[in-house]
Amino acid sequence: MPDPLLTRRRLLFTLAAGASGFGAHRAQAATSLDFDELYGKISVLGLTFSDKVKALAGQTVTMRGYMAPPLKAEADFFVLTEIPMSICPFCSSDSDWPDNIVVVRLTRVQTFEQANALIEVAGTLEVGSWTDPATGFVSLLRIVDARFHAA
Amino acid sequence: MRRLLAALATTTCLIAAADAATVYPLDRATILAGSPFDFKVEFDAVVKPADVSVTINGEPAEKVLGKAPEFIEKEKGVEATAVLLRAVNIAAPGTYKVEAKAGNETKAVTWNVYGTPATAKAKNVIFFLGDGLSVAHRTGARLMSKGMHEGKADGRLNLDDIPPVAFIGTSATNAIATDSANTMSAYMTGHKTAVNAIGVYADRTKDVLDDPRVENMAEALRRTGKKSIGLVVTSEVEDATPAAVIGHTRARAEKAVLVEQLFEVKPDIILGGGSAYFLPKATPGSKRKDEKDYIALFRDQGYTLATTKEELASAAGSNSGKILGLFHTGNLDTVLDRQFLKKGTVAKFPNQPGLVEMTKVALDQLSKNPEGFFLMVEGSSIDKMSHPMDWDRALYETIEFDQAIGLAREFVKTHPDTLIVVTGDHTHGVSIVGTVDDDKPGPEMREKVGVYADAGFPNYEDKNGDGYPDKVDVSRRLAIFSSNFPDYYETFRPKMDGPFEPAVQNEKKEYVANEAYKDVPGAVLRIGNIPRSSDTAVHAVDDVVLQAVGPGADGFRGYMEQSDVYRAIAEALALAPAKN
Numbered sequence: 001m002p003d004p005l006l007t008r009r010r011l012l013f014t015l016a017a018g019a020s021g022f023g024a025h026r027a028q029a030a031t032s033l034d035f036d037e038l039y040g041k042i043s044v045l046g047l048t049f050s051d052k053v054k055a056l057a058g059q060t061v062t063m064r065g066y067m068a069p070p071l072k073a074e075a076d077f078f079v080l081t082e083i084p085m086s087i088c089p090f091c092s093s094d095s096d097w098p099d100n101i102v103v104v105r106l107t108r109v110q111t112f113e114q115a116n117a118l119i120e121v122a123g124t125l126e127v128g129s130w131t132d133p134a135t136g137f138v139s140l141l142r143i144v145d146a147r148f149h150a151a
Numbered sequence: 152m153r154r155l156l157a158a159l160a161t162t163t164c165l166i167a168a169a170d171a172a173t174v175y176p177l178d179r180a181t182i183l184a185g186s187p188f189d190f191k192v193e194f195d196a197v198v199k200p201a202d203v204s205v206t207i208n209g210e211p212a213e214k215v216l217g218k219a220p221e222f223i224e225k226e227k228g229v230e231a232t233a234v235l236l237r238a239v240n241i242a243a244p245g246t247y248k249v250e251a252k253a254g255n256e257t258k259a260v261t262w263n264v265y266g267t268p269a270t271a272k273a274k275n276v277i278f279f280l281g282d283g284l285s286v287a288h289r290t291g292a293r294l295m296s297k298g299m300h301e302g303k304a305d306g307r308l309n310l311d312d313i314p315p316v317a318f319i320g321t322s323a324t325n326a327i328a329t330d331s332a333n334t335m336s337a338y339m340t341g342h343k344t345a346v347n348a349i350g351v352y353a354d355r356t357k358d359v360l361d362d363p364r365v366e367n368m369a370e371a372l373r374r375t376g377k378k379s380i381g382l383v384v385t386s387e388v389e390d391a392t393p394a395a396v397i398g399h400t401r402a403r404a405e406k407a408v409l410v411e412q413l414f415e416v417k418p419d420i421i422l423g424g425g426s427a428y429f430l431p432k433a434t435p436g437s438k439r440k441d442e443k444d445y446i447a448l449f450r451d452q453g454y455t456l457a458t459t460k461e462e463l464a465s466a467a468g469s470n471s472g473k474i475l476g477l478f479h480t481g482n483l484d485t486v487l488d489r490q491f492l493k494k495g496t497v498a499k500f501p502n503q504p505g506l507v508e509m510t511k512v513a514l515d516q517l518s519k520n521p522e523g524f525f526l527m528v529e530g531s532s533i534d535k536m537s538h539p540m541d542w543d544r545a546l547y548e549t550i551e552f553d554q555a556i557g558l559a560r561e562f563v564k565t566h567p568d569t570l571i572v573v574t575g576d577h578t579h580g581v582s583i584v585g586t587v588d589d590d591k592p593g594p595e596m597r598e599k600v601g602v603y604a605d606a607g608f609p610n611y612e613d614k615n616g617d618g619y620p621d622k623v624d625v626s627r628r629l630a631i632f633s634s635n636f637p638d639y640y641e642t643f644r645p646k647m648d649g650p651f652e653p654a655v656q657n658e659k660k661e662y663v664a665n666e667a668y669k670d671v672p673g674a675v676l677r678i679g680n681i682p683r684s685s686d687t688a689v690h691a692v693d694d695v696v697l698q699a700v701g702p703g704a705d706g707f708r709g710y711m712e713q714s715d716v717y718r719a720i721a722e723a724l725a726l727a728p729a730k731n
Contacts, residue, residue, distance in 0.1 A: 006493065024615045039435075042459035042499045042500070043458065044426045044459075044478060044479065044480060044500070045426065045430070045434075045446065045458060046247075046430055046434040046435055046437070046478050047435040047436040047480075048435065055261065068654075069656035069660065083667075084453075084650070084652065084655040084665060084667065086657070092536070096406075096438070096481060097438075098481075099427070099436060099480055099499075110660045111658065114656070116655055116663070116665065116666045116667075129432055129433055129435065129437075130438065131432070136440060138432060138434045138437070138438070138439075139441055140436075
């Protein structure tokens with residue numbers, strides 16, 4: 001588990017850096033992670049995390065993707081997908097999530113972004129299976145203490 | 152005048168009172184003699200046990216059904232009373248009038264309990280289910296695969312020589328429209344039910360696992376004999392269609408539970424996708440919410456596991472008679488992606504077998520059983536590609552489905568005691584209207600749509616004789632449209648980069664056109680004609696065509712309710728032989 005204090009400190013540092021030369025600083029503070037870098041081995045009997053993901057556990061990362069339709073318009077968590085989701089697994093009974101999703105937990109409640117728009121998320125990478133006690137949603141990869149903006 | 156109004160008011164009240172209770176199985180239910188079902192009466196109010204009377208043909212229900220119903224004063228989450236009796240059966244065929252009363256509430260329904268001939272006509276049944284298979288899919292597959300000149304097809308599909316024998320009405324108990332859960336459930340239980348339900352009547356409680364159950368095909372076969380059972384699909388094996396052969400739930404989305412139910416029934420051959428719901432929660436890629444490892448559990452029961460095309464080939468040589476083949480964590484990719492374009496998730500799962508290979512292995516294994524078999528083969532993605540209006544993928548899927556039917560037609564040459572049924576579970580609003588010809592003048596794609604004489608003939612070619620066009624993006628291709636659609640960009644072209652995603656959800660939870668297709672040359676925005684909450688094109692209510700050949704095929708004719716199809720199969724297999 002990442003040290004929450006350390007995480008917050010890093011986030012504060014990032015935020016502070018934002019005031020003077022946001023882009024340049026963040027490129028150094030956070031490592032960018034692509035959807036096709038998440039898993040090393042993909043098989044019917046399960047996936048294994050890539051070495052890059054294992055190495056970045058607890059570190060600050062940025063990821064680009066699309067916000068899947070959330071349960072409600074204002075939420076503090078959402079699902080980041082590689083391509084825009086034409087279906088809403090939260091709302092539709094016969095649709096399912098793709099394998100390579102990342103759950104994003106925000107520092108504060110933010111309004112849903114148009115699903116057609118590419119976004120960039122920054123936050124701390126959490127690796128390993130975790131069940132959300134409120135929704136029962138099982139996730140393998142999460143970006144926590146996160147913020148996002150249009151890419 | 153006043154008297155007339157008073158009389159009308161009284162009549163209305165009486166009708167309301169008479170309809171207050173609900174009896175499951177519903178009125179006009181057809182029930183296989185001897186098959187277990189749950190009997191439930193839902194009253195509209197809280198009533199006292201002494202006020203409740205339930206009779207069947209004038210006798211207490213207890214006497215006819217062999218045990219007393221459970222009295223539930225208040226159902227969970229409902230301010231009303233119910234009586235419930237699980238797993239009862241009626242052995243003697245005939246008409247049964249059920250009357251439930253509680254004070255002023257009364258409801259009468261009639262059931263038809265049917266037997267079957269004493270002797271089976273068929274030893275084996277192969278049930279081909281093209282999910283969403285509509286007439287246009289058949290026509291399109293024939294035009295693409297075989298070609299046409301001077302108005303006559305240059306060849307025949309395998310399904311072209313199986314006689315169409317019935318039109319099937321697919322409506323659900325709660326709507327004229329329908330889905331793959333209730334439709335396959337009607338085929339596989341003989342009872343119609345509600346949208347999203349499988350192997351149960353949909354009761355009023357919220358619990359999706361407590362609804363009144365009816366027996367399904369797999370259970371009937373296990374109860375009455377020793378036939379082998381096979382499921383071959385290109386979807387997840389716990390998806391609605393295969394699940395309806397074995398399962399019971401009000402909500403088809405309960406896929407983890409459906410895997411548990413699959414394990415209870417243990418079909419001998421299970422081939423398809425959907426391993427994510429077999430893996431324990433701790434394994435990355437799992438979609439279970441518990442630590443049960445169904446891969447290990449099936450293996451412990453003597454199943455040979457196959458996860459690739461190669462492993463399937465070696466499992467085919469095994470003698471265990473039991474194969475669990477899971478070739479994808481989710482649905483298998485379409486044949487257009489697997490064999491031609493290498494898009495979708497083919498890079499992640501490069502060794503998926505197709506429907507034809509899986510069907511061959513299933514037939515080889517199942518036919519070893521001297522008692523016979525029931526095999527269900529589903530062309531799952533005909534539907535999965537018709538929803539997003541990816542017609543090229545849907546038609547390639549139909550060609551693959553047809554090639555699997557070809558194996559069955561070969562099989563029956565040496566096994567004439569086999570009934571083949573080919574049908575869809577529901578239709579799509581899809582039609583072929585002509586061709587799209589890139590060589591017609593002008594920049595606008597709609598002007599390149601050839602209609603009437605201008606359509607000419609498409610220029611697909613199949614030089615290697617594999618049954619599929621060598622190239623899908625030919626210059627004069629089929630013009631296919633859906634009668635219903637969300638907002639989307641019509642590109643008039645095959646989707647070469649992966650399956651079509653016509654619409655995505657916006658911040659108001661409305662589906663809007665996916666802008667990824669906006670800049671395709673010639674793309675035009677079409678404003679949808681279905682609610683903005685619909686993500687893709689929807690199922691049509693149109694009848695389905697059913698085809699059948701072999702012993703027992705004469706049981707299908709004219710217009711049939713989907714639930715009547717079960718009875719025809721039960722008769723062919725003599726599942727409820729008359730007792731002397």
